[in-house]
Every structure is written in structure tokens, then in C-alpha cells.
Amino acid sequence: MDIGTIVSANLRKIRLEKGFSLTKLSELAGVSKGMLSQIENNGTSPTINTIWKICAGLGVPYTALLEGQVQSMTVIPKAATAQQTSADGHYRIYCYYPDSAHHNLELFQMELDQAADYTSIGHSKANAAGHSEEYIMVLNGQLTLEVSGQTLVLNPDDTTRFDSTGKHIYRNTGQGVLKTMIINFYPI
Structure with missing residues (x-):
């Protein structure tokens, strides 16, 4: 589908x-x-x-x-993921595991073309237990991340986490396509 x-x-x-x-x-x-x-x-x-x-x-x-039917243990090829693309096509995310009643996280692969940036308006799911958190690991390239007035530069195998309820900006400041894995965690 x-x-x-x-x-x-x-x-x-x-x-x-x-x-x-x-x-x-x-x-x-x-x-x-x-x-x-x-x-x-x-x-x-x-x-x-x-x-x-x-x-x-x-x-x-x-x-x-974005959630389709949930299946038990299976291999999920990238081609079978729910892909979303920014209006200019330079930012792409692939949803491998959506948030569901079974777990309170989402797993994405993100790609950002060379010299491109993308601004996320923030993740809306926050409750009395806390705010949404994003965990991000760079797989390939260099990510410059701006969150709440703070700027971090992450290289391959670097990771960080941050409160993702507010605006955050991803910038590809390296060579080639930036690839990251992103986990969005929602407190219960």
C-alpha cells in the first residue's frame, strides 16, 4: 500500500x-x-x-x-518503509517502526543532501511524564544540529539526544549525503 x-x-x-x-x-x-x-x-x-x-x-x-499493519518478527527492507520527503526533496525520512500501543518510540533513517538543511517544527507529543526526546546517531557524513540556541556538530558514530518538542534544525555540513538513525521517544 x-x-x-x-x-x-x-x-x-x-x-x-x-x-x-x-x-x-x-x-x-x-x-x-x-x-x-x-x-x-x-x-x-x-x-x-x-x-x-x-x-x-x-x-x-x-x-x-503512517502506521500500516504491524507484523511480528520480520525483515523490513528500506523500500518497504513509509518514506516522507521535504517539499524541496533534499530531506528524506524512512519510518521503520512507528509509535504504537506496543511501544512508545519511532525509528527512522534520515537522509539530507549535501549542503542542505531541514527545519523540524518539533514533535508534539508531550505529557505529564515529560517531553518528547530525539536520539540521533550519524551513520555517514557530518550533521550540524541546532536546538534551543545550542549548536552541535556530529560525525560518523557520534550521537546525542535532546528535547524535541521545539524547533530543531539539521544541516549537512559534510561531503555527500548525510545519513542518520533517529529514535523519537515519548514518555509514558
Whole structure:
């Protein structure tokens, strides 16, 4: 099943479960009612930040809209992952494991083209137990990460974690395509 079909089905299911009209969700998410309707009818593929906004409005983790059927022990080839791409195509994330009732984390591979940057609006899932955290490990290239006025430079095999509820910026400051593994952790 393609990503647009999965997002379409999950958006409609979750919106109806919460009892939200398109108008109500539009107000909560800051996404136009027309855009929400197009997404629900599989008429357009939403950007990564649009999915974040919708998930924030629904009060669900980012991957709730990307989650397909869960299977037990299996190999997940990259080609079978839910891929999301920034509007300019320079930032790509591949979701291997979405947040679910079985675990409170998401696992992604991220790719960022040479000399490109990407700004995440932040992860919306925070509760009384704490804020969302992002754990990131550089596999290839050099990442310059900006979070809350702090800048870190990570090289292959370097890792860091940070409160990801706010805006954060990824910059590829190395040669070639930057590749990282990202775990988004949500406290229970």
C-alpha cells in the first residue's frame, strides 16, 4: 500500500474516532479544511511538517498517520518503509517502526543532501511524564544540529539526544549525503 493511501485511511479513522469534524481539526491543526479533505481522499501527499501539524491537532504521535499493519518478527527492507520527503526533496525520512500501543518510540533513517538543511517544527507529543526526546546517531557524513540556541556538530558514530518538542534544525555540513538513525521517544 502506498504512503498516500495509508495516511488517507489513518487520518479519516483517527479523526472520526476523536469525533472531530474537518472544520474542528482544521482549527486545531492550523491546516486548511480543503487540504485535510484532499489528504483524506488521497488527493494529495502531505509534507512532513503538515503531518506534524495534523498529528498535533489530533493529539497523536507523528507516525500514527503512517502506521500500516504491524507484523511480528520480520525483515523490513528500506523500500518497504513509509518514506516522507521535504517539499524541496533534499530531506528524506524512512519510518521503520512507528509509535504504537506496543511501544512508545519511532525509528527512522534520515537522509539530507549535501549542503542542505531541514527545519523540524518539533514533535508534539508531550505529557505529564515529560517531553518528547530525539536520539540521533550519524551513520555517514557530518550533521550540524541546532536546538534551543545550542549548536552541535556530529560525525560518523557520534550521537546525542535532546528535547524535541521545539524547533530543531539539521544541516549537512559534510561531503555527500548525510545519513542518520533517529529514535523519537515519548514518555509514558
